[in-house]
Amino acid sequence: MSLWVDKHRPKDLMKLDYHKDQATRLKSLVQQSDFPHLLVYGPSGAGKKTRIMCLLRELYGSGAERLRQETMHFTTPSNKKIEIMTVSSNYHIEVNPTDVGIHDRVVIMDLVKNVAQTHQIDSSGQREFKVVILNEVDDLTKDAQHALRRTMEKYVTTCRLILIANSISRVIPAIRSRCLTIRVPAPTEAEITNVLQSVCKKEGLNLPTDLGMRIAKCSDRNLRRALLMCEACKAQQYPFTSDQKVPEPDWQTFIRTTAAMILSEQSPKKLGEVRQKLYELIIHGVPPDMIFAGLLKELVQNCDMVMKCQVASYAAEYEHRMRLGNKAIFHIEAFVAKFMAIYKKYVEESLM
Amino acid sequence: MQKEKKWFKPLFEFGDSPIPKKVKKDSSKIQKPKNSNKDSAACQSNGNIPHINDRNWMKNFDPVIVEDLAVHNKKVQEVDEWMKTACMSSKSDMLLLSGPVGCGKTATIRTLAAKYNIKITEWITPLDIEYPTEFGDYEFKVSQSKKFLEFIINSANFVSLLDNNSCKLVLVEDFPNVFIRTPSEFTDVLQQYKVRAKSPIVFICSDTHTDNKNTAFHLFSPSLKEQFNIHHIMFNSVSATGLKAALKRATEIITKKYTSTYNIPTADIIESVVNTSGGDVRSAILNLHFASLKGSSGNLETSIIIEKEVKSKTTRKKKNSANKFMSLGKDQTVSILHGVGRVLNPKELINNEGQKVLTHCPKDIIEQFLSQPSSFIGFLEENYLPHFSCAYDVDKAASALSESDFLLAEWREKLCQEYGLYTAVAGLMLSNKSPVSAWNPVRGPKNMRVTYPDLRELPLLEPNYLYKGKVLVTDYITYCKIIGNQTKDVDENT
Numbered sequence A: 001m002s003l004w005v006d007k008h009r010p011k012d013l014m015k016l017d018y019h020k021d022q023a024t025r026l027k028s029l030v031q032q033s034d035f036p037h038l039l040v041y042g043p044s045g046a047g048k049k050t051r052i053m054c055l056l057r058e059l060y061g062s063g064a065e066r067l068r069q070e071t072m073h074f075t076t077p078s079n080k081k082i083e084i085m086t087v088s089s090n091y092h093i094e095v096n097p098t099d100v101g102i103h104d105r106v107v108i109m110d111l112v113k114n115v116a117q118t119h120q121i122d123s124s125g126q127r128e129f130k131v132v133i134l135n136e137v138d139d140l141t142k143d144a145q146h147a148l149r150r151t152m153e154k155y156v157t158t159c160r161l162i163l164i165a166n167s168i169s170r171v172i173p174a175i176r177s178r179c180l181t182i183r184v185p186a187p188t189e190a191e192i193t194n195v196l197q198s199v200c201k202k203e204g205l206n207l208p209t210d211l212g213m214r215i216a217k218c219s220d221r222n223l224r225r226a227l228l229m230c231e232a233c234k235a236q237q238y239p240f241t242s243d244q245k246v247p248e249p250d251w252q253t254f255i256r257t258t259a260a261m262i263l264s265e266q267s268p269k270k271l272g273e274v275r276q277k278l279y280e281l282i283i284h285g286v287p288p289d290m291i292f293a294g295l296l297k298e299l300v301q302n303c304d305m306v307m308k309c310q311v312a313s314y315a316a317e318y319e320h321r322m323r324l325g326n327k328a329i330f331h332i333e334a335f336v337a338k339f340m341a342i343y344k345k346y347v348e349e350s351l352m
Numbered sequence B: 001m002q003k004e005k006k007w008f009k010p011l012f013e014f015g016d017s018p019i020p021k022k023v024k025k026d027s028s029k030i031q032k033p034k035n036s037n038k039d040s041a042a043c044q045s046n047g048n049i050p051h052i053n054d055r056n057w058m059k060n061f062d063p064v065i066v067e068d069l070a071v072h073n074k075k076v077q078e079v080d081e082w083m084k085t086a087c088m089s090s091k092s093d094m095l096l097l098s099g100p101v102g103c104g105k106t107a108t109i110r111t112l113a114a115k116y117n118i119k120i121t122e123w124i125t126p127l128d129i130e131y132p133t134e135f136g137d138y139e140f141k142v143s144q145s146k147k148f149l150e151f152i153i154n155s156a157n158f159v160s161l162l163d164n165n166s167c168k169l170v171l172v173e174d175f176p177n178v179f180i181r182t183p184s185e186f187t188d189v190l191q192q193y194k195v196r197a198k199s200p201i202v203f204i205c206s207d208t209h210t211d212n213k214n215t216a217f218h219l220f221s222p223s224l225k226e227q228f229n230i231h232h233i234m235f236n237s238v239s240a241t242g243l244k245a246a247l248k249r250a251t252e253i254i255t256k257k258y259t260s261t262y263n264i265p266t267a268d269i270i271e272s273v274v275n276t277s278g279g280d281v282r283s284a285i286l287n288l289h290f291a292s293l294k295g296s297s298g299n300l301e302t303s304i305i306i307e308k309e310v311k312s313k314t315t316r317k318k319k320n321s322a323n324k325f326m327s328l329g330k331d332q333t334v335s336i337l338h339g340v341g342r343v344l345n346p347k348e349l350i351n352n353e354g355q356k357v358l359t360h361c362p363k364d365i366i367e368q369f370l371s372q373p374s375s376f377i378g379f380l381e382e383n384y385l386p387h388f389s390c391a392y393d394v395d396k397a398a399s400a401l402s403e404s405d406f407l408l409a410e411w412r413e414k415l416c417q418e419y420g421l422y423t424a425v426a427g428l429m430l431s432n433k434s435p436v437s438a439w440n441p442v443r444g445p446k447n448m449r450v451t452y453p454d455l456r457e458l459p460l461l462e463p464n465y466l467y468k469g470k471v472l473v474t475d476y477i478t479y480c481k482i483i484g485n486q487t488k489d490v491d492e493n494t
Helices: A020-031 A048-065 A097-117 A142-154 A173-178 A189-202 A209-218 A223-236 A250-264 A268-283 A288-300 A305-324 A328-351 B027-031 B033-046 B057-061 B073-089 B105-115 B144-157 B177-181 B183-196 B222-227 B240-257 B267-277 B281-292 B297-312 B336-344 B362-367 B373-383 B391-408 B414-431 B469-493
Strands: A038-041 A068-075 A081-088 A092-095 A130-134 A159-165 A180-183 B094-099 B119-123 B168-172 B201-206 B231-234 B314-316 B323-325 B348-350 B356-358
Touching (some): A097 A130, A189 A223, A223 B469, A250 A268, A250 A328, A268 A288, A268 B391, A288 A328, A305 A328, B119 B144, B336 B362, B362 B414
Parallel strands (some): A038 A159, A038 A180, B094 B231, B168 B201
Antiparallel strands (some): A068 A081, A081 A092
16 A cells, blocks of 8 residues: 555646646647756655656656666766666656765766667657656756756757756756756645645545644645645544644654753753764754754744844854855754854843 | 095995996995095095095994994894894895884894894896887896896805805895785795795885885785794884984094084084984984084085074974974874874963963964865864863854865865865864863764665555655655554554
8 A cells, every 4th residue: 555645646737736827838848749858946845746747647648657666887987886776667767866975977977878879769659759857956966967967968859857956056057047947836735735635535534624734834835744744643543633643753853852952051061962963863864954944943942032033144154054065064063052152141141 | 436526426336237236235335434534634635625525425424333223222132133043044034124214224234234244235126217229129128026036036145256255135125116016926036035045035114104005014914924934023213312322423423533524513403303303313314414514614604504594493392492493304294183182182381472372383283284184174073072161162163163164165176175174273272262171082083974764664655656865754754654553553453
């Protein structure tokens, strides 16, 4: 049995639940035989991938849904063997180049070359190009992005690229200008509630409106998370009650306890303990920017207006450095140290 | 002996030997300084600038007898014993000497050989540039390792016509490159030598910082040493007292013979030389030579300037009032852990004006630094917290570290690396106003490799869908656990 998120994913552009206007435009885009490279961006859980899969179905028919998994092997110039997981159909291939870290350039160049060099055998009635889907383009190294730019031009006749990113601010302008950029905004809370209601109806369940609203609020306008939350709620307690607990992701709880640690004591020793917690979060793969945002959100709740402003501005400064730097932990730790200093000063002043 | 008026003279005397690679170093040559004294007198009477009177003036100060050696007595004894037994038995014994540069490895062997009247034959790798013949083609050349083998066996087994001493010793300091590339060939050569030669052989290797360039480590593996029963004696760098004794001896030689060339070095100068050379006898002698050199009588002015230069560049340190030549001597190098210690436990001194001064200023630490800035900063980051006691200081330090990481990210600009390192080092040293003095073991930086959850652990996911690691962590994993547990319960109930 599969999750609701996967089970009830719309398969047709016209059956999408929101952004319907955009969907019709996408449909007309592929009805002409050709389309440019695409750069689809938007926050996590907004439905980027769903739209792309619908697009592919529109292009190639149901053949694009027959997926298979395959591990591909590449060799870097320094003779290191790397392997990467791909999912492909006869018409497209999808890959997360960031899985291989700093070797992403090799993957992009070799993969696109492989795909682009093999022409479609059965060209009767089919499109004469294949599609390569690259995930998390904004996390690619600069090297890889420049390589991508070159390959985009070179193989434009035999393959189309669809790039997926969360934000285009870290995609180099050269790529942005070569693609048709499509923004997929996060669904509103009302839209999420509607989707939850319709999914529950399909499952034969009855979802109280209040609970639906609350799940939508907790989900941070992330539809995937909302659906997972809803299913988890069902698993915990059914029939639903409107005041039942909505489980939150465990890393959020973890960040909350870390923030409580910071507030409990401001000393180098405590900072050392906080650092261990941060290491744990990072090693388990929670993206550093989400740690940053989570911490800030928790910490400012205990501040007055002046401090809030100060803390937020420092958070912005360190977060920016983190994006440009190499080691995320340095910057998160510097932010925590800064907050400790500010908070300690505040507490000492109020005691006097 | 031919006299050449060149300032530079070859160190190796090839003589008229038809085979240039067979360099014969006569142990008797060490005593040469004795007769060279006359030359200097002759030169001076000419009114010319007095020459330094040997082809290699360093030899003036070479140790003559065993007691002159700056090496520790125990080590000398160890080598002495080996040499006695090896040369008497006339078998192909092997000895490996290793140690830092200028700690007296070669000098020990040479002096001891002179003591027992043993003839040393040294291998010097010939040039392997090929010159074409007049017809423009290249001659067939014997391989380097073959030449080497031939040479060491010949010199071990055959006595020179020119002298008639019976004991011989083969010395190898200069290893042919071929062995560095393929150590297995070296094993073959040793095998041959073991069987065919009748004299002991001594290998001398200088230690270097990096392991892969270290011949003693690379070429002489433990198994090889065992196989050929190679005796390994490790030398340490010369102690300060040893150096001082050696310099005192040099001073005596100067006062006896070379007052025309040198000023008699004062105790201050000797002290500075000892401090500058860092356990390296050879460089100590060189420094002494430069520090106490004097020009000719007709050229006094320049000599004063030189002297002034040396003196003015002599810095005085407050702590131990030790002098060091700024312009001479070796650079100090700092290992990574040493560096971490210096940065995290900054020591302050009060100088003459009553200001606080750091004993090791950040600039010096950076200049003496060998390893990658990013790895050093990684070490600093991991270890700085226990040294701080105040949250305000930590804030400054953490901020400096964050800045330096930001600077280091620009790897294309070399200067940025240096700036980044400086920011971190100076930031940490200056921000800690109330340091904790406790013993803290240094920990290595954490390996920050992110491990995303394995798809096989989450059976609920679609098999043919490409999940992103981030999304798995942030969204799926918690709920999959909840839902998964529930479905298991249901299954069990039914």
